[in-house]
Amino acid sequence: MAPLKLIYALKKGITMKVTGLLLSLFLVVGFLQNCGDDSSSREAPTTGQPTVIAMTDFSGAMLFFNRHTDTVSSYTCNSCHSLTDPDPDSMHRPGNPVGNAFNRASFKNGDFTSLIQAVNSCREEWMTAPQWSENDPVWKELESFLQEQAEDQGSQTISYSIKTTTPTIVDGDMDAGREFFNSSCSICHGTNGVNGFAPSIAGSSLTPQQIYTKIRTSGQEDIDIYPGLTGGRMPFYSEERITDTQIMDVITFVKNAEAMETVIVDSKDLSLAGAQTNCGSTSSKIGQTLSFSTLSHRVSGIARIVDDCTIQLEDFNFDGGGVDIRVYTGSISSSSGRFEESSNPSISVNLLNQEFVNGNATVRLPAGVNINDIDALSIWCVPFGISFGHGGFN
Numbered sequence: 001m002a003p004l005k006l007i008y009a010l011k012k013g014i015t016m017k018v019t020g021l022l023l024s025l026f027l028v029v030g031f032l033q034n035c036g037d038d039s040s041s042r043e044a045p046t047t048g049q050p051t052v053i054a055m056t057d058f059s060g061a062m063l064f065f066n067r068h069t070d071t072v073s074s075y076t077c078n079s080c081h082s083l084t085d086p087d088p089d090s091m092h093r094p095g096n097p098v099g100n101a102f103n104r105a106s107f108k109n110g111d112f113t114s115l116i117q118a119v120n121s122c123r124e125e126w127m128t129a130p131q132w133s134e135n136d137p138v139w140k141e142l143e144s145f146l147q148e149q150a151e152d153q154g155s156q157t158i159s160y161s162i163k164t165t166t167p168t169i170v171d172g173d174m175d176a177g178r179e180f181f182n183s184s185c186s187i188c189h190g191t192n193g194v195n196g197f198a199p200s201i202a203g204s205s206l207t208p209q210q211i212y213t214k215i216r217t218s219g220q221e222d223i224d225i226y227p228g229l230t231g232g233r234m235p236f237y238s239e240e241r242i243t244d245t246q247i248m249d250v251i252t253f254v255k256n257a258e259a260m261e262t263v264i265v266d267s268k269d270l271s272l273a274g275a276q277t278n279c280g281s282t283s284s285k286i287g288q289t290l291s292f293s294t295l296s297h298r299v300s301g302i303a304r305i306v307d308d309c310t311i312q313l314e315d316f317n318f319d320g321g322g323v324d325i326r327v328y329t330g331s332i333s334s335s336s337g338r339f340e341e342s343s344n345p346s347i348s349v350n351l352l353n354q355e356f357v358n359g360n361a362t363v364r365l366p367a368g369v370n371i372n373d374i375d376a377l378s379i380w381c382v383p384f385g386i387s388f389g390h391g392g393f394n
Helices: 004-011 021-032 060-065 115-125 137-149 174-182 208-217 244-256
Strands: 263-269 289-291 300-307 310-318 325-332 339-346 354-364 376-381 386-392
Touching: 060 137, 115 137, 174 244, 208 244, 310 325, 325 386, 339 376
Parallel strands: 263 354
Antiparallel strands: 289 300, 289 386, 300 310, 310 354, 325 339, 325 376, 376 386
């Protein structure tokens, strides 16, 4: 099996081109001189956007620890799964460890009998990425990596339980909650709940019951292999991965942690640099409006097309939360009602930490974008590929 210190050196950002794990070993050996043998000498993973690797420039280890270019979300395999438990980086992830996955006879509580089925389930449902075929060279690299990790491990199949009932919420231990949060939740939400690639949640306005439900049952509602999920992109924590007592501690910490400040905005130009100016008034779409649905972060309001390159947001509400939040163009699916982004969807600056309360905003279209091609808008969370609220023009 490849030494774990090699794996974690790769994880911490080595980006040179490799053709396989053996070549990686020779390339990074110089870096390993400074790595201690015990886990206390290893740095905790940095928060922020995961490194993105090209699908033509990878090894199996890089595929496990880094974001894939064909994914919509910012998740990596290692966002949810470690190879061993405890993990050498001392982090406690929501998913079970996968170091022996290659040896297992079944996956996902017995719903799948092959490793590629389980991996494709993660890619499709959590990473919002296309499935790999059995002979895909990218999959073969990751498969080989997982096979190497499993060489001296057993074949124990791991199960999980999704808890769908909410207990009475009581005050927990603030310090214990901070410790657990920073050794688990901070992978996505950042140290002390701020500045991660997932929304900053320190001082969250969510109720304790809502936080509990997020932790226990977050995830797409229509996934048969995860019965009882209640929506969202955050991976749930099973009963095997976190206790109710630990959740109470986390809730107490999150509710009392120092929140990031938001600026209440009354009126603002959200246009990207270099946006169109001196717009004409020739489009038949001028005067069309849409109403934003309210899906998350208190999004609501009206969008109005006022000329050939300008959209006005009126009575607009948004709590300023999230990570990288943009006004996206696209269309509304006639079958599901979901927002489907266009090929070059972003038409605004980041709305993070800008709170609108019945405010107004102007969005002038970027160069090359035609108002006649815009059928719908969304207030879009870019790292997770989800809509906070959307609507179609009519």
